[in-house]
Amino acid sequence: MKFINTKKIFLVLIISSLILNVSCFQFLSKTLNEPVKPQEIVIIHWNDFHAANLPYKPTYNNPNEIFVGGYANLAGYIDSLRGVYPGALVLNAGDDFQGSPVSSITKGMSQILILNQIKPTAFTIGNHEFDYGTDNLRKCIQKANFDILSANIFDVNQQKIFTDPYKIVQYGNAKVAIIGLVLDDLKSSVLPENVKGLDILDSYKQVSKYVDEVKGKSDLIIVLSHQGFFADSVLATRVPELDLIIGGHSHTWLREPVQVNNVLICQVGASGERLGLLKTKVDVQQDTILSFQYEFIRTELGKVKPNPDVGKVVDSLDAIIADKMNEIIGELKVDWIRNGRGESNIGNWICDVTREEFGTDIAYQNSGGIRKNLLSGPIKLRDIWEISPFDNTIVIAKISGKQLINLLQYRLDNTRDFLQFSGLRIKFSQSKNKIIDVTVNQKPIKEDQFYTIATNNYVIGHSARFWGIENDEMELKTTGVIGRDVLVKAIRKEKVISDETDGRYENIDK
Numbered sequence: 196m197k198f199i200n201t202k203k204i205f206l207v208l209i210i211s212s213l214i215l216n217v218s219c220f221q222f223l224s225k226t227l228n229e230p231v232k233p234q235e236i237v238i239i240h241w242n243d244f245h246a247a248n249l250p251y252k253p254t255y256n257n258p259n260e261i262f263v264g265g266y267a268n269l270a271g272y273i274d275s276l277r278g279v280y281p282g283a284l285v286l287n288a289g290d291d292f293q294g295s296p297v298s299s300i301t302k303g304m305s306q307i308l309i310l311n312q313i314k315p316t317a318f319t320i321g322n323h324e325f326d327y328g329t330d331n332l333r334k335c336i337q338k339a340n341f342d343i344l345s346a347n348i349f350d351v352n353q354q355k356i357f358t359d360p361y362k363i364v365q366y367g368n369a370k371v372a373i374i375g376l377v378l379d380d381l382k383s384s385v386l387p388e389n390v391k392g393l394d395i396l397d398s399y400k401q402v403s404k405y406v407d408e409v410k411g412k413s414d415l416i417i418v419l420s421h422q423g424f425f426a427d428s429v430l431a432t433r434v435p436e437l438d439l440i441i442g443g444h445s446h447t448w449l450r451e452p453v454q455v456n457n458v459l460i461c462q463v464g465a466s467g468e469r470l471g472l473l474k475t476k477v478d479v480q481q482d483t484i485l486s487f488q489y490e491f492i493r494t495e496l497g498k499v500k501p502n503p504d505v506g507k508v509v510d511s512l513d514a515i516i517a518d519k520m521n522e523i524i525g526e527l528k529v530d531w532i533r534n535g536r537g538e539s540n541i542g543n544w545i546c547d548v549t550r551e552e553f554g555t556d557i558a559y560q561n562s563g564g565i566r567k568n569l570l571s572g573p574i575k576l577r578d579i580w581e582i583s584p585f586d587n588t589i590v591i592a593k594i595s596g597k598q599l600i601n602l603l604q605y606r607l608d609n610t611r612d613f614l615q616f617s618g619l620r621i622k623f624s625q626s627k628n629k630i631i632d633v634t635v636n637q638k639p640i641k642e643d644q645f646y647t648i649a650t651n652n653y654v655i656g657h658s659a660r661f662w663g664i665e666n667d668e669m670e671l672k673t674t675g676v677i678g679r680d681v682l683v684k685a686i687r688k689e690k691v692i693s694d695e696t697d698g699r700y701e702n703i704d705k
Contacts, residue, residue, distance in 0.1 A: 233477055233479070236475045238284045242287065242421070244291045244294075266313075267509050271501040282366060286417075287310070297515075299580065303327055319420065327389070345358050346401040346405055358375075372413035374405050374416070376418055379395060379426070383657055399430065410482075424445045442462040521576070524574055526572070528571055542616075543617065559648060564583065589649055602662045620699050620701075
């Protein structure tokens with residue numbers, strides 16, 4: 196009979212256990228010391244599309260007259276990039292609404308239906324999303340099947356943030372936080388009645404608050420911003436914990452990211468002419484961007500297959516209005532070219548016909564309200580809807596000659612948002628910041644005489660900003676007439692238009 200030697204067995208077990216523990220320790224030690232491979236995070240982005248749903252020919256730097264943009268085409272580029280970079284973040288930095296007839300007629304819902312096909316990772320609210328009012332935007336958000344973010348729009352009635360402030364996305368072995376942001380001075384960029392019941396919270400405080408909330412939960416922090424390049428740069432200096440700002444609002448063409456305080460800032464102009472493609476390598480242990488590559492992709496028509504689902508939505512929406520909007524209502528003999536810093540032939544014409552229609556002494560038009568250049572040739576009704584997409588109505592203001600003189604000096608002191616005008620001829624010295632000579636209808640201004648001005652309700656809604664005059668300091672008369680209708684009426688009457696600039700705003704220093 197054989198007996199089991201328990202002492203030997205016990206000794207073997209102890210030795211085996213020690214060997215196993217040493218092996219495990221060596222493996223664990225190797226795993227802990229071995230650096231984690233950087234995670235590649237790819238971002239596709241665009242901003243300020245302004246409902247440019249159909250391809251178009253840019254009027255600048257386009258000698259070959261190629262077509263670009265259009266949502267089916269732009270979505271085709273996104274599809275192609277998603278095929279190369281599965282899981283890429285797709286970010287839209289706002290102002291998709293406003294700019295075409297279909298957006299105006301559907302009050303922005305056209306853009307939601309299109310974006311529902313593209314399914315961006317996140318969209319931030321821009322100022323033009325409020326062009327049809329807060330309640331309308333709420334309805335649009337309810338129909339969206341993608342995340343709409345904004346951290347600093349506060350609903351006073353509901354006592355809460357208007358929509359989700361941020362989201363966190365899993366990307367490979369990394370987590371990405373995306374915080375939405377709108378410009379601090381939103382209320383100066385839209386009609387006052389369109390943002391009633393909302394407060395705009397300080398962007399720096401809100402971003403700082405949510406950065407503190409997400410930085411322990413994420414490896415990369417992105418602000419999806421609609422506040423403009425300058426404000427984005429300031430934000431980068433104040434919140435160094437940020438990694439990246441994908442921006443909009445200022446329509447800035449950044450051919451490569453600008454690095455401010457180690458924060459990358461990207462923006463790609465407007466109207467879907469280009470997409471941005473940012474490829475980053477992220478250290479998920481240190482939560483930092485190790486390196487990046489960037490491509491500034493022009494969305495030329497014919498280079499990729501358009502997205503068929505987006506194309507169906509775009510075509511079905513446009514079919515509703517195509518017959519009406521493609522009507523030729525006149526002929527343009529010269530190119531209409533906008534100028535946000537001085538006199539333009541299109542600005543002169545708009546103000547001239549507005550002043551004539553209402554029989555006023557003067558007419559003003561904010562340059563930012565003229566949304567499109569137009570090359571010589573047939574004028575379609577669609578063109579006027581794209582030049583003047585807003586449903587702004589004309590208001591007649593009555594002011595004294597003294598107020599008018601102060602207004603003109605105020606405009607010289609505050610050059611932001613140059614106002615096109617009619618009825619005035621102004622000579623000024625830019626170096627001296629002084630008006631040298633001014634006439635109204637070829638006559639000197641009399642301080643004790645009253646003058647009438649035709650302008651749109653956006654300018655009147657922000658009269659302190661544009662004129663340095665509060666509403667209660669003027670006599671105002673609303674007409675209810677949409678400014679765009681005045682332009683259409685004038686074209687149908689004139690039939691052929693060949694307006695040029697005429698030196699009504701002259702800097703004598705030149």
